[in-house]
Amino acid sequence: MNTHALIQRHSASERLNHWLVALTFVLAGLSGLGFFHPVFFWLTGLFGGGTWARILHPFFGAVLALSFFVWAGREWKDNRIVAADWQWAKRMGDVLRNRTDNLPPLGKYNLGQKLLTRTMLVAILLLLASGILIWQPWFAPEFAIAQRRIAVVVHAGAAFVALIGFIVHVYAAYWTRGSIRAMTRGTVTRTWARHHSADWYKKIAE
């Protein structure tokens, strides 16, 4: 069998969905970081200054939430946690040291990816809900100041979790060689699939 044969991992529509999420995440993230701490305020310059960043940020966020919910919905069936995932998690130390022999065969996604989907889902839901409470000038005036004070703390906390999730996700994609093409070209090599997603590969190969 040709070891470099390619198999489809993400359809064009999945890829477009993913990159819409990625683009809006980066835009919302950079504009939001500008308000997160003074050391990041210069980032608002990327959007035309503080006022433009404030105006645009919630719209980036709203598109992000919408496109992420579509993404999570269509990927949910491959994100169910199964027994093999916990076997894999027990050998996390080996995984991080690139000692990948005799890891349990996994489905399309590993536990890290599945937990990331869940983490992002919760974080983005919280960001959306708290973001509406502080969205000037449209919705914020409708809410009590005491409610908005809770919302800003929730918004900052959820944004932190989402940003950590983002950093982990981007690094893991870079670290795990051969993964990025799954989301750019849509395909992975046969050996990649067998190595990282043996159960998924078996199903596809049938």
Place this chain on the structure above:
Amino acid sequence: MALQSLDIKRRSATTTPSPSVRKIPEVAKLIDISKCIGCKACQVACMEWNDLRDDIGTNRGVYDNPPDLSDRSWTVMRFAEVEPTPGRLEWLIRKDGCMHCADPGCLKSCPAPGAIIQYSNGIVDFHQEACVGCGYCVMGCPFNIPRLSRKDGKAYKCTLCSDRVAVGQEPACAKTCPTGAIVFGSKEDMLEHAAGRIADLRERGFALAGVYNPTGVSGTHVMYVLQHADRPTLYQGLPRDPGISPLVVLWKEIAKTLMSIGLGAAVVGGIVHYLSQGPNEVPEEEEETS
């Protein structure tokens, strides 16, 4: 921009020191509620000096007019009919507006560098040209004072007539008050003046008269003489013990610093992991046996 006679003590969203070599005495406005007759001349003077004309509202059956502070009403008289002791009706009229806190919650919350500044004389001023319109100052204020304009999306409030004070004048409201209920001067002098008024009120039967200069915000540069200093909430909800909300402190001081460090640590963690462990590649032997 700050005038030279108004040196900056603190600047919003700024992590380096503000120009602070020169020192000018702290100023304060003292509002003696026992002398206020509710004529609203201060409201008119404020409109006049600051070139503000609020929308004409509707009569709501009470004296409060306009009913609340707005982007164009930086001070309003709040009328309260109360019975501090049963059978004794009192009409308490409080001139509401920015208190110019020594520890301003608005400034702490503001994410825009230089949009809110505190002069070394104690005045807390909004610089609308740097304001981004996020409304965080509204959440930070313990007195519910700043208002976002529907017209331009900027936040506005009483400036304590920083432009007048800068050239040695008193605020327009103090200048115009016909009964001398509003006086202006150095904070030290105002506290001394208040002490005299309080002694007088106590003689006249207001045993618990006192000055309102709350320590929860490290004191204010607008102070009240209250006939009932033990019960500030009688005066249309003047907070008993105002302070910056613990949620705002958690958000602005603790969370954001820790989180910024956390984000940096995550990035460094990734770099260290990659350099020490290398990439996660499919082993060559697997490729061969496929």
